[in-house]
Amino acid sequence: MPGVPKRRLDLWLRPGKKGRQRQMSRFNFWELAKNALSAHENWGRQWRAPEPKGEYDVVIIGAGGHGLATAYYLAKEHGVTNVAVLEKGWLGGGNTGRNTTIVRSNYLWEESEGLYDHAMDLWQNLSQELNYNVMYSARGVMMLAHTIHDVQVFKRHVYANRLAGVQNEWLTAEEAKEYCPPLNISKNMRYPVLGAALQRKAGVARHDAVAWGYARGADKYGVDIIQNCAVTGIRRGADGAVEGVETSRGFIRAKKIGVVAAGHTTTVMDMAGVRMPLESYPLQALVSEPVKPCFPCVVMSNTIHAYMSQSDKGELVIGAGTDQYISYSQTGGLQIPAHTIEAICELFPMFRRMRMLRNWGGTVDVTPDRSPIIGKTPVPGLFVNCGWGTGGFKATPGSGHVFAHTLAKGEPHPINAPFTLDRYRTGRLIDEAAAAAVAH
Amino acid sequence: MLLISCPYCGVERPEIEFRHAGEAHIARPAEPSKLTDEEWAEYLYMRTNPKGLMAERWRHTHGCGRFFNAIRDTVSDKFVTVYKMGEAKPDLDQLLVEAAQ
Ligand SMILES: Cc1cc2nc3c(=O)[nH]c(=O)nc-3n(C[C@H](O)[C@H](O)[C@H](O)COP(=O)(O)OP(=O)(O)OC[C@H]3O[C@@H](n4cnc5c(N)ncnc54)[C@H](O)[C@@H]3O)c2cc1C
């Protein structure tokens, strides 16, 4: 640009040549101070925008949090760096950038406790691990019980979790109010609060930062993240094994393919002729105008379809239920968030006059047992990580970690071994309908 | 909110009167005891989940109470046609051709 002096710092931050370990700035106090001197105009790109190569050892379809985390751990833990992550839109633009960011691990069955608590362990140190602030905030997630049935179900969850060493505790209505003062525990409500299950180390994290942090980390190891590259076909050889993917940017050869396409998994798996037990529904969320800090934790209510937290910007982040019909429109009916808002106003009367700023939808891939599918498929070389439905953000680090293992070794990690596609044939379902916490 | 025509009542009503009832034309096995595990999995769990035209069941719960079928585009959410139970599934390829005209 004429008039603007070429700054040396800018050159230094510019990505290096392909194949070499990239020189990338680490975020630390020294970098911050240095960049402050040039008014923060010279922070370099966080990842490259490479042209696709002709061939990769592993091609991952979908640059959401799960796909990017998979690529990161493939490179970091398994030394598999000849990897491409293909994304039809922009990275993190799917459900990763649309969710309400709740992180918790108090699911019912041992298989799920293993999986979600593995992710919970990784969340603890994730910002340090990635040198990227994912803003994980362990402010506690409280799940409200409004009926005798809720009380019994949640207590069962608390007992099961404690036997498995997973944090979860039962609170009376008064204790719940003490933990979250805006909560209305009046006996006159249509669905009075009878108690709550609390996981203290649960909380929220910044969804975009998780995608960006993993993208930056994977790119550093040489993984190619290729945006605006839609996969349109999966090519298979005479032996049935995968050969590569047809994309909007040409054919790309691949020894192994990992499908991590959330709501679009059926569409992608159709390309390889594999039937999936998935249905894709709209799931909506909305945020209010920003206000001063006033809401200390995350509160979820399964029974009246509402959950809420306050972002660091001050907005109330509110999750609604799924629409009833299959749709890829990334939008849903207004009656769904309206119903949620009614519940929020009853639970937290102080928010009755708040204005809502934005409402949006994602496309969530729901399995019959509300548990994910992570593993092999009948097609040699084709692997899938899907079915996270309404609740996969919390699992992002753990999911990527075990799926990377599965792709690298060709066999599942013990943690994801139960989450096979084959379980719908054997009948060993992992039914988390009660714990999934959003009405489908 | 969707507006849905019930083929029995012959009127267009708001979605809250209806319940979605999943993919249409999934036939109950004629001889359940002869089914393999694969066939059971296919019947119980595998779904077409199409991005595009979909044949689906609806029930006019707060109206006549009857089940009917519909063809809807899952990208635009627009209904292409509705038809009564027992009527044959329309040819989706043909519908696509007609829609393009
Ligand atoms: C409104 C809402 C609220 C939610 N709230 C929570 C919550 O509070 N807590 C929680 O744990 N979970 C929550 N979830 C669920 C969570 O967002 C998802 O389970 C999780 O983000 C899935 O991550 P992913 O990386 O698998 O999918 P995505 O981020 O959707 O990534 C998949 C990517 O694949 C790409 N893709 C698809 N097809 C192709 C193709 N043919 N070629 C190339 N790329 C393709 C897509 O563009 C997309 O970017 C919520 C979801 C929604 C919609």
Ligand SMILES: [Zn+2]
């Ligand atoms: Zn009717």
